[in-house]
Amino acid sequence: MGDHVTEIVVFAFLFLLVSGIGFFAARWRAPNDMGHLDEWGLGGRSFGGWVTWFLVGGDLYTAYTFVAVPALLFGAGAAGFFAVPYTIIIYPLVFLVLVRLWSVSHRHGFVTPADFVRSRFQSPTLALLIAITGIVATMPYIALQLVGIEAVLKTMGVTGDSAVARHLPIIIAFAILAAYTYQSGLRAPALIAFVKDTLIYIVILVAIIYLPYKLGGWGSIFDAAQKKFDGTPNPNDGIVLTAANQWQYITLALGSALALFLYPHSITGVLAGRNRDVIKRNMSALPAYSLLLGLIALLGFMAIAAGVKPLPGAKAGSTDSNTVVPLLFDLHFPAWFAGVAFAAIGIGALVPAAIMSIAAANLFTRNIYKEYLKRDATPAQEASVSKIASLVVKVGAVACIVFLDPQFSIDLQLIGGVIILQTLPAVALGIYTRWFHRGGLIAGWVAGMGLGTWMLYQIPNAATGRQHFGGSAFPLEKFAFIDSKTTVYVGLVAVAVNLAVAALVTLALRAGKVPDGGDDTNPDDYFADEGDPRVSVPAQPTSTDSDLDPAPSPKV
């Protein structure tokens, strides 16, 4: 590993710098009372436009972005570019839906999406399901961040023979991350995000100007990719989509966008904003990251043109395609700048990992601990339980990486996406309508989770030789009644069934006069803004018929 010394030194220096910032963050915009979940878990709900831009940008565009999306283009071509429409669609959705969630959370002091569901449907059971779904979906996503760091470390030659030696660097990295997240809460990733995003923007700007210049221009990069895909036996790769994978592309982009804004960590980032304007303005500014992402994705084709050969994977005979971007940097950048690029990816993993673990910890604290273990928990107790839970979550994520094959990082995340999508009827539609019966939503959730898991189980992966859980592209011919080569995204099918079941069961329960819960929110709450007082005590149970639709009558 002698020829990687410069890279390792630069990487280690930036990593330590960021760790220092993480610990310092506890004193940044310090509140009078850090012992409150609003402070530790939501940064005091006080972030303005710039902080929110860096925080949410650093939150949504993870190390996964920089490593796995180009790896997907490297391996499959155009299909991997779904990340671009996906991250265009998400912002209008947030603009429409999450701004209302921000308002109602501001009024009622909600910290998690499950808090909202609990009040909206007066159903602790439904809230518990939403919380568990969130935690389960977030765990592999955190693990995915480690895969990003590991791809970089592997490229720098920091590897070992035994499983423990190989994983020691990320265990240390995560221990440091866990320590400053414990101390500083959401302020740590918010402050680190400034460094992370600055590094990323510099690296990518250099990469997209310098690399095409070295590789003979964009035209020859795309031609090299086309030539590679023409030579493979796979009929579905290429630099444009084929008839068979267009629906997969559409459904995956839409489904992923719907999933992304339901993820607890996205909601944490949004709820930490100061007011409605901060969030709405950010929806116009955040797509700057989508442009970045589109360009990063194309690094996969540059790697093809540069003739990069991915490093071997964990299993004998396999390759780790996640290493293509680090290898491209290693090959074509001077050592010190490759070090900067690697640090950008490494730190890029820390910001989302911190926010995700905070979001998962908040779910545990609010919707499991306070609901089922200690009803009268004070805000200070909530904060300390959340801090400990965030440590547990990180240990779980490290365990995922040490014991599972990291080659499946992107699939793990896609499975998490399928699961989290099943909270759409209760959370996203719940923001708009109280029409669904809480029993209907629970039935829909069960149906969606069951079908989604079954479909994922049915998908083989020829490339990795696995029989099951090989991806999220479901061949429609597996439904006996459809004869087609088309594939679709599992999550969108599962959530459609979820919705249908929720609606039918709602009608049945209403017909059977089964009592529904009430609604602790009122229509005006969905438009509340900064300065509006918080509802201090849980509102009295309201009658079920008054609030079927929270939308106010249109203003004239």
Add this chain to the structure above:
Amino acid sequence: MSDQEVRAEGAPAVARAKDKSPWNWLLFLPIVVPLLTPLFNHDSPRVAGFPMFYWLQLLFIVLGVSTTTVVYQMTKKRR
């Protein structure tokens, strides 16, 4: 029921900006257009070496930014 019916304790008397504006419908444009694959699933024409599939989708980002900006400007609270 009417907008005036305020039930929650301590609800403020200020009139709030509702988000029921027809401008919001414009937001469906950047949700739907990037999903119409027949629109952009072509290699040519190329721009600066980029096949249409790539440059047009990158251009949709501009569509997204401009619609959210317009909707924000047209619906924001008048002070």
